[in-house]
Amino acid sequence: MEKEVMKQKPSCKISDVASTRNLKRQSSSAACCWTPGCSHPSLSKIHSCAEGDRIKKKRVSVDSNTTLGTTQHKMVKPIEVRMMSKEKKKEASKPIVPFSKNQSERAKVRTGMSNPLAVKKSPMKVISKKKFHYSPMDRCGSGVTDPKRWASRVSLQPQSRLSRARAENSVSALYHHDKRPKKSMPHLAARSIRLNAYQNNAAYYGPKKGNRPADKREEVKRCLRTFSVRTRNQLRDIESGKKRPNMEGKRVDRIVASIMRKRKETLNTDKPVVGPVPGVEVGDEYRYRAEPCILGLHRPLQAGIDTTVRNGKRIATSVVVSGGYPDEVVNEDVLIYSGAGGKPTGKPGHTKPKDQKLEGGNLGLKNSLDMKIPVRVIYGWDTSKRGKAMMTYSYDGLYEVENYWLDTRTYKVKGKLMAADGFKFQLRRMKGQPEQNWCKLKRIQMSKVREGLCSKDISLGKEEHPICVVNTINNEKVPQFRYITKTVYPSWYQKSWPKGCKCKSQCSVETCSCVVKNKGKIPFNFDGAIVQEKPLIYECGPACGCPPSCYNRVSQNGIQFPLEVFKTKMRGWGVRSLLSIPSGSFVCEYVGIWRPSSDMGVRSSEGVKEWFTVDAQELGNVGRFINRSCSPNLFAQHVLFDHDDKKMPHIMFFAAENIPPLKELTYQYKYGSVHDSDGKVKVKECYHGTS
Numbered sequence: 080m081e082k083e084v085m086k087q088k089p090s091c092k093i094s095d096v097a098s099t100r101n102l103k104r105q106s107s108s109a110a111c112c113w114t115p116g117c118s119h120p121s122l123s124k125i126h127s128c129a130e131g132d133r134i135k136k137k138r139v140s141v142d143s144n145t146t147l148g149t150t151q152h153k154m155v156k157p158i159e160v161r162m163m164s165k166e167k168k169k170e171a172s173k174p175i176v177p178f179s180k181n182q183s184e185r186a187k188v189r190t191g192m193s194n195p196l197a198v199k200k201s202p203m204k205v206i207s208k209k210k211f212h213y214s215p216m217d218r219c220g221s222g223v224t225d226p227k228r229w230a231s232r233v234s235l236q237p238q239s240r241l242s243r244a245r246a247e248n249s250v251s252a253l254y255h256h257d258k259r260p261k262k263s264m265p266h267l268a269a270r271s272i273r274l275n276a277y278q279n280n281a282a283y284y285g286p287k288k289g290n291r292p293a294d295k296r297e298e299v300k301r302c303l304r305t306f307s308v309r310t311r312n313q314l315r316d317i318e319s320g321k322k323r324p325n326m327e328g329k330r331v332d333r334i335v336a337s338i339m340r341k342r343k344e345t346l347n348t349d350k351p352v353v354g355p356v357p358g359v360e361v362g363d364e365y366r367y368r369a370e371p372c373i374l375g376l377h378r379p380l381q382a383g384i385d386t387t388v389r390n391g392k393r394i395a396t397s398v399v400v401s402g403g404y405p406d407e408v409v410n411e412d413v414l415i416y417s418g419a420g421g422k423p424t425g426k427p428g429h430t431k432p433k434d435q436k437l438e439g440g441n442l443g444l445k446n447s448l449d450m451k452i453p454v455r456v457i458y459g460w461d462t463s464k465r466g467k468a469m470m471t472y473s474y475d476g477l478y479e480v481e482n483y484w485l486d487t488r489t490y491k492v493k494g495k496l497m498a499a500d501g502f503k504f505q506l507r508r509m510k511g512q513p514e515q516n517w518c519k520l521k522r523i524q525m526s527k528v529r530e531g532l533c534s535k536d537i538s539l540g541k542e543e544h545p546i547c548v549v550n551t552i553n554n555e556k557v558p559q560f561r562y563i564t565k566t567v568y569p570s571w572y573q574k575s576w577p578k579g580c581k582c583k584s585q586c587s588v589e590t591c592s593c594v595v596k597n598k599g600k601i602p603f604n605f606d607g608a609i610v611q612e613k614p615l616i617y618e619c620g621p622a623c624g625c626p627p628s629c630y631n632r633v634s635q636n637g638i639q640f641p642l643e644v645f646k647t648k649m650r651g652w653g654v655r656s657l658l659s660i661p662s663g664s665f666v667c668e669y670v671g672i673w674r675p676s677s678d679m680g681v682r683s684s685e686g687v688k689e690w691f692t693v694d695a696q697e698l699g700n701v702g703r704f705i706n707r708s709c710s711p712n713l714f715a716q717h718v719l720f721d722h723d724d725k726k727m728p729h730i731m732f733f734a735a736e737n738i739p740p741l742k743e744l745t746y747q748y749k750y751g752s753v754h755d756s757d758g759k760v761k762v763k764e765c766y767h768g769t770s
């Protein structure tokens with residue numbers, strides 16, 4: 080190879096290659112030519128080179144004294160060598176720019192390119208340039224509260240009408256299932272990958288049983304629930320001091336993900352999905368980085384860019400934006416994503432930042448741009464609470480890669496600022512996708528008057544957080560009832576006082592009698608999440624010696640999330656939360672009056688047994704507004720703490736999954752059939768799934 084280079088490169092003199100530093104600048108300059116739109120005459124050659132065979136990390140020397148630098152760049156073909164030597168001359172004439180605070184200027188001089196956003200004076204206002212702390216609210220905080228103005232701002236974005244129309248069509252087709260063709264179209268295989276993604280989707284949305292959207296959604300939910308229950312079980316073991324082999328120093332979510340992978344309980348992890356992942360919806364939230372991995376939404380546990388190979392080319396399928404790199408959220412639709420690599424790891428030989436190369440994930444994103452392949456974007460932000468590190472990830476939908484360029488990135492290494500070249504990719508959210516609940520929430524928070532507000536607090540101060548009522552559908556007011564926070568027992572009923580534990584501090588597995596009643600395990604994690612649904616749970620209660628902070632007291636502490644009652648189109652009033660609710664969290668109790676079931680026209684399937692039901696018609700709490708669903712996000716858990724009567728346990732709602740803000744809370748009603756005055760079973764239509 081060295082010989083060949085020498086042969087083909089007669090014009091390349093040692094004086095052209097003054098130093099290794101110059102070559103470094105030269106490689107940056109070559110990289111800039113890969114950017115679409117660059118009019119460099121050898122652009123096409125570079126393109127072919129970029130995806131050709133790579134030389135394995137090799138030194139290409141010009142003569143015995145001069146080294147062209149360690150390179151991982153592409154196969155050096157004769158034509159490129161000629162071009163490079165011309166480039167070198169140009170480069171040598173450029174000033175060596177000292178480190179300056181104006182990074183974009185420095186990058187411009189070094190690479191001959193600049194950040195297109197800075198040059199174009201785009202109408203987009205940069206809302207958040209926070210480098211390591213991102214909140215989804217930043218994306219939405221555009222300062223524009225009027226949705227129409229918002230829409231007009233979006234249309235100002237530099238995107239051609241044609242590409243916008245295409246994007247709109249492609250994505251709305253993905254979300255309006257009934258409009259799409261039912262049959263798969265194998266004859267279209269020659270078309271773009273984007274069409275292929277659509278096609279796969281069309282096949283998926285086809286009528287085949289077990290493969291319908293609802294089934295896929297259930298599959299995804301099941302997979303996530305298995306993950307959550309296993310993770311919480313593992314956490315409980317760690318919290319109670321029980322050690323498991325090979326667990327030392329490993330993250331619980333990774334352990335569970337690998338167990339699930341071995342048991343083949345994960346989805347789409349073998350076969351990468353391009354475009355939307357069946358059963359995953361925009362706005363879905365995750366608490367662990369491993370959750371998008373087990374769904375095949377973003378397969379790597381650490382890398383920010385997931386890639387696959389299509390038609391012999393590496394393409395990007397998804398990216399995670401979580402603060403590891405200085406990504407910029409320009410507005411609710413535009414993201415400037417930093418390329419991968421170059422970050423000093425601190426390991427021997429990698430203490431300084433390195434220039435990024437157009438390979439791996441970076442090459443994938445560039446190819447996704449060329450081939451117009453949509454990329455899934457997952458946002459992650461810090462939701463640490465009371466010193467406990469926690470992240471929340473949210474699937475934001477499909478984006479198109481619009482542009483990329485080379486920029487200068489600075490790193491702080493041992494207190495010193497160091498610079499290296501890094502790629503930036505501009506991604507734009509495709510039209511026709513549902514608006515993120517975070518954006519709706521931000522709009523609500525920013526508006527001075529809450530639209531449709533009927534009551535600021537129906538609990539009249541009885542709950543920790545006010546429970547407001549909103550109706551943006553019609554003029555109906557919330558029905559009259561008395562708000563209570565504790566269930567009322569019949570007058571004839573004598574509560575049996577339970578035997579409490581004698582613990583003086585936190586209850587432990589070894590000594591607590593309440594733990595014994597829970598079959599030797601505390602049913603909650605230290606963060607208050609229920610480990611898993613049980614027929615009955617015993618919390619420590621007023622008769623126990625442990626303090627109120629005991630880990631075995633959760634649901635008795637009342638509502639912890641800001642809930643609101645809102646009017647739905649088809650199901651009357653419903654309930655939603657104004658904050659994300661992590662899976663396993665306590666939401667609220669179903670409060671009312673205990674009545675014998677015969678008084679309410681409810682018949683138990685067991686018929687003869689004495690049966691009681693909570694009636695929340697006249698007296699109740701926010702729980703009385705929770706609607707039913709066949710795919711609920713809450714489950715009802717029976718809990719005892721202030722009495723021992725298993726016939727009348729507290730009915731406590733816990734989150735069965737991670738619930739995004741403003742998502743309606745639903746559960747599956749479990750009581751027996753309701754009869755009318757003629758003894759006929761009342762049949763009610765279910766409008767679950769409608770807004």
Ligand SMILES: C[S@@+](CC[C@H](N)C(=O)[O-])C[C@H]1O[C@@H](n2cnc3c(N)ncnc32)[C@H](O)[C@@H]1O
Pocket residue numbers: 649650651652653703704705706707708763764765766767
């Ligand atoms: C516990 S209440 C829920 C609050 C109720 N939506 C309201 O406006 O007061 C139960 C009643 O809500 C309605 N409902 C609940 N879930 C529904 C669903 N999925 N489809 C249609 N109606 C539903 C039914 O009328 C049911 O009897």
